[in-house]
Amino acid sequence: MNNVKQELEHISTELSRHIEICSGGYKVPDTYFESLEQDFTSKIHSNPYETPEGYFDTLEDTLMSGIEKAEGAKVISIRSKVQRAIPWLVAASVILVAGVWSINYNINGVSADESMLTSLSVEDLEEYMEYNIDEISLADLAVEDISFDEELYWISEDIDDLEEELLQTDLTEEELLEFL
Amino acid sequence: MINDQIILSKISNPTTKEEGFRLLLKAYQERLYWHVRRMVEYHDDAHDVLQNTMIKVYKSIERFEGKSKLYTWLYRIATNESLTFLSKRSKKSTSSLDDELEHVGRTLQADSYFDGNEAQLRLTQAIYTLPEKQKAVFNMRYFDGLSYRDMSNILGVTEGGIKASYHHAVKKIEAFIKKGNYE
Numbered sequence: 001m002n003n004v005k006q007e008l009e010h011i012s013t014e015l016s017r018h019i020e021i022c023s024g025g026y027k028v029p030d031t032y033f034e035s036l037e038q039d040f041t042s043k044i045h046s047n048p049y050e051t052p053e054g055y056f057d058t059l060e061d062t063l064m065s066g067i068e069k070a071e072g073a074k075v076i077s078i079r080s081k082v083q084r085a086i087p088w089l090v091a092a093s094v095i096l097v098a099g100v101w102s103i104n105y106n107i108n109g110v111s112a113d114e115s116m117l118t119s120l121s122v123e124d125l126e127e128y129m130e131y132n133i134d135e136i137s138l139a140d141l142a143v144e145d146i147s148f149d150e151e152l153y154w155i156s157e158d159i160d161d162l163e164e165e166l167l168q169t170d171l172t173e174e175e176l177l178e179f180l
Numbered sequence: 181m182i183n184d185q186i187i188l189s190k191i192s193n194p195t196t197k198e199e200g201f202r203l204l205l206k207a208y209q210e211r212l213y214w215h216v217r218r219m220v221e222y223h224d225d226a227h228d229v230l231q232n233t234m235i236k237v238y239k240s241i242e243r244f245e246g247k248s249k250l251y252t253w254l255y256r257i258a259t260n261e262s263l264t265f266l267s268k269r270s271k272k273s274t275s276s277l278d279d280e281l282e283h284v285g286r287t288l289q290a291d292s293y294f295d296g297n298e299a300q301l302r303l304t305q306a307i308y309t310l311p312e313k314q315k316a317v318f319n320m321r322y323f324d325g326l327s328y329r330d331m332s333n334i335l336g337v338t339e340g341g342i343k344a345s346y347h348h349a350v351k352k353i354e355a356f357i358k359k360g361n362y363e
Contacts, residue, residue, distance in 0.1 A: 011303070011354055048300035049217055059213070060205045064198070066231045067238045 182207055184250040191241050201238060208251060209234075211324070212258045218319040219262035220269075221308070229265050233258045252333040255326075259316050259334055266312050306356040310349050317342055318349035 182203055190200025212233065217226035236257055244253055307315055316335065320326045328346075332339045 011350065011357065048304060049214075049223070051213075051223060056210055056213075059209050060202060063205055063209065063231060063234045064202065067201075067235050070235045071238075 188241075188244070188246070188250070201241070204237075204241075204250075205234070208254055211251070212254060215255060215319065215324065216258050216262050218307075218323055219259070219312075219316060220265055221304070225265065225269075229261050230258070233261045236261070248333050249330070252330050255320070255330075255334045256336075263312050263316065302357060303353070306353040309356055310352060314345050314349040314352070317345045318353070321346055 187200050187203045187207065190196040190203065193200075209230070213226060213230050216229045216233070217223065220226050220229055233254075237254060244250070307318060310318060313335070317331060320331050320334070321328075326334075328339045328342050331337075331342045335342065337345070
């Protein structure tokens with residue numbers, strides 16, 4: 001700690017001057033400022049913060065209780081929600097396509113899609129594809145019932161988790177560089 | 181103080197994991213609290229950050245391979261949690277640094293959990309102005325007396341980088357206090 005004291009000599013001097021200025025002309029005992037600077041190095045190292053009374057007596061139990069709650073709360077990630085929804089989405093799409101094709105075919109005797117496709121321009125098709133791509137994305141989000149903000153939150157949490165994993169591995173600097 | 185090996189050995193056994201983790205808390209919770217508190221200033225914030233730190237420690241302690249000291253690994257997670265918290269807090273804030281300093285001064289003076297004198301308040305404000313990583317380095321050196329080597333392990337930065345960071349932090353604090361004295 002002596003090295004730290006030497007390193008911070010200037011700060012102690014300035015802080016003692018600060019107190020002198022803050023006194024705003026009020027009188028203090030004759031020897032007050034002579035001893036003040038000497039005392040400062042040790043005084044300013046003391047902790048200015050306090051905690052609620054008895055905080056550390058119960059902290060262990062409080063922290064363990066928080067850990068147990070966190071362990072009990074199973075968080076389902078958006079990725080796993082999407083993965084679980086995929087079979088249902090595929091099945092619904094197949095039923096929908098089959099149903100529409102069947103209705104069209106039965107009404108017109110020929111496939112309505114076929115006759116429609118021959119009359120469509122390239123621009124019409126491009127517009128159709130673009131529209132449907134947007135529809136698919138929106139449908140996926142609607143199934144998840146997750147707002148855009150929530151989506152961002154989940155993505156950022158994933159990044160946090162990845163970052164956390166990297167930090168919590170006690171790799172040496174060389175190993176980390178090698179890994180990267 | 182209880183030996184880290186005993187703590188880790190108990191934690192590695194599923195039947196004694198909780199007992200081992202309680203020993204870890206007993207040994208390190210107070211030091212980690214103060215480290216976090218100096219970073220985030222307010223008690224409630226410090227408690228939340230400490231709780232998150234301990235949840236992460238609990239979830240990943242089995243992956244700790246003992247290549248570094250246990251307390252540097254714990255400090256590393258606590259520091260990272262504090263930096264993440266501060267980063268989120270600064271993104272939410274739209275006020276200028278001067279406004280924030282005034283606010284910090286007023287809030288700390290009114291805070292029943294801050295018992296500093298005028299000089300300590302000024303020093304706290306000076307530390308508040310530091311960029312987050314310099315703040316972490318300064319606090320660990322100044323209040324915890326950690327060596328540059330330990331800080332290097334905690335922050336994953338070379339010892340030279342830590343020394344430079346600390347040097348800049350001290351100069352900025354000195355300049356901040358001087359500015360207040362001669363204004």
